[in-house]
Amino acid sequence: MAPSRPDLDDTGLDDPDPVPDRFATPTTLSRRSPATGEIVGEYPIAGETEVGAAVERARTAATWWAALPADRRRTHLLAWKRGLARGADDLAALIRAETGKPLTDAGLEVMLAVEHLDWAARNAHRVLRPRTVRSGVLAANQRGVLGYRPLGVVGVIGPWNYPVYTPLGSVSYALAAGNAVVFKPSEYTPGVAQWLAERFVAAVGEPVLQVVTGDGGTGAALCRAGVDKIAFTGSTATAKTVMAACAETLTPLVVEAGGKDAMIVAADADVDAAAAAAVFGGMGNAGQTCAGVERVYVERPVYSAFVDAVRARAEALRPGAGDEADYGPLTMPRQADVIAGHVADALARGGRPVVGGADAVRPPYVDPVVLTDVPEDSSAVTEETFGPVLVINPVDDLDDAVRRANASTLGLAGSVFTKDTRRGAAIAARLRTGAASVNSVLGFAAIPALPFGGVGDSGFGRIHGADGLREFSRAGALTVQRFPAPLDLMRFDRSPRAVAMAWRVFRLRHAR
Template identity: 70%
Template structure:
């Protein structure tokens, strides 16, 4: 069977690809298993050299790749180029920092094991299966691929069925640098993804909806294959009374309408302190009304248009108002900016991920109210806070039930390779990017060695009762002495 890649704006066929079935997926994993041994054996520096070479290929051919992303997703070429630039920064960081993060290191043994030397090391898992999304078909899957490769694993990438050409392009670019099948792409629909889950890989990295994640987890549970899952979001922006309202409005427009709203960590809800609600809304409305048609491209998949329509209709049916756009803004495959106000908190437009160029704006009594509403969601991916008082903003960020937060910006964390990315609740678990992302695709291994004969050997079937008594006295001296919390040194 063939999978067709379609231009989302015109439905023109961009390419046709053979759908990988169970046998093809398993064969790819078998090839990766052999290649993984060679790849791990190169060591950190050997892998770094090759990863940086691949990085150079991606950077040199960025316009070519951006054109393909534009064709398959509909996003503007400029946005595609930004995606590639962010991706390459992460790849560069992973390649250069893997040794520092994962190298073997000594750890303290503690008093009871003073005779033991101890070390911690991280070893590759083996083969990682990466299932990528369609909204950021380079940045998001390479958040797993780059870090998994840098950690010493081989990777089998299953790109979204809506962006297969992009995934194949990435694998082909790899093969131009490294002939061995350390990175391969298998193309297909959900059945191919299911086959990858059951193929015997050592970990699955999945990005997508919580509903699909449950199916992935069920398939992986059959073989106890671990999963790192990055899901969707219903991300909130909080605007304090002292915020720079112009900056906050520009950020809300970019976070809510950029990529046609198809950003898991974009802005879908905005909670504004009452005293500045009207001037903030006026600024945001003006920005939305000035957006040129096609500025952010069409919706990539037709079904998402129906989701946006359902959420807008539900919000209006429950008393909400469309101060910009409304049902008439939905002209598939494009959707003009939509701003909703007066929407009840139980409405679908507030509780469900819309994943379209739609923002719900609501006034709040104070920042405590804003935090409470922001956290009243089963999602917890990211959030943003706008305030001139950085300490206040940091306190709010600490209270938000999210995996990331940006202050006086949106998506700031996405450009910092050293920061891990992931969510809580229906937004996922585990982390990609940063040192945590490298460890996510590694196996921690503990090693000890005897340095000298133990002065009190209690690890023996023939232990001396007198030795045990001395050890017990030492134990009580160290741990059984209670101190008042108010005393110095407590």
């Protein structure tokens, strides 16, 4: 659901050594709490040799896993699910330590991830089992069968902003489809990934899921290690680097990249409900949610009332490290510069600060920022900010709102608020996005049967739902001849009578 910045050429970590050896090759990651700066874990940096060995182990494990009856895989995955649920408190605490997000938000992420794992485990056989398809007139003597088979080994390069929910959207569905997985987590959240893998081994006992920790070089090695598919979550720029690495071996790829998601508020909307959703979608998780809300387009009759409602809610929010905080620090320190730059550009070009402003960025925290009347070509409108910043602009009508919402190269998600839900659904269908919600934000995230993914610079391919299971499978076509063909044209000695009859049938069916 959410993007990250696991850049292939930059770990993004501060060097813990005050007098570092700039010529030494680091062998471990020191993960620091973004809130306190304290080291919360040390993890090895896997190189090409270690990544290659993990993929080879996965190749052997994949053969065993794929050969299991579907109900046995389901049993193993549900046992893993129970292990995650029973250890949810520990997992949420680890998420909080590595990302800085409040414990309640970490717990919500775990709950959503477990729901998706449960759905994938319970529905994989139904979705992927062989099924008969119509044969048609020319092949009436054939029985057509469509089935889905595992790819083999899937490499998953995961994010830091939702280090359980987002990567498990690929990991769970790839495993349920019968694949082994090698998971390279973000260098910001390696401990969370190791915890997940340890619980999997405890439930299954085979290395069907492995974790390789490290920096960008580790991710690059995974792309080149001969896996059968890569699932990547991260920025559009890094996705292009990943694609280039995968192209060397024609390794297929599913990408979930960034978003600049828009909310549309109609004149008949419940203004308070829309404002509450906009503030949560834009500032929850410190704004580090790719499918949240960054832009809001409001019809003029309710524009002032909506801005006032958002102001009241945003001014009440407090970032911090304590349990009382509404959201935590920025997980990735260098994102502060991006946020500050977008706010500065908006203000310099005539944008009006309603809440916060240039002084809101005080690393590692960013106070809520609400801007209005921002030019549509400002970086605050055109580029992903990935911080607690909302841009609210008035529109003349809903057509204008749709046009502005779609005037972006990014297309991940969107939302529409209106009392007329039928009209809302029609407006949502016009948005150039992979997902949309009417009268909620992120509504699709909690429905495992719905696929998720973007268009344009937001990526391609789908995770979650039946489409997510098929994303990690290969379609297999099979025909079985039931009886000799009445008009057998698939031979060199076909009779002129059979050809003439086939032409006659063809014209009767298609030329009239």
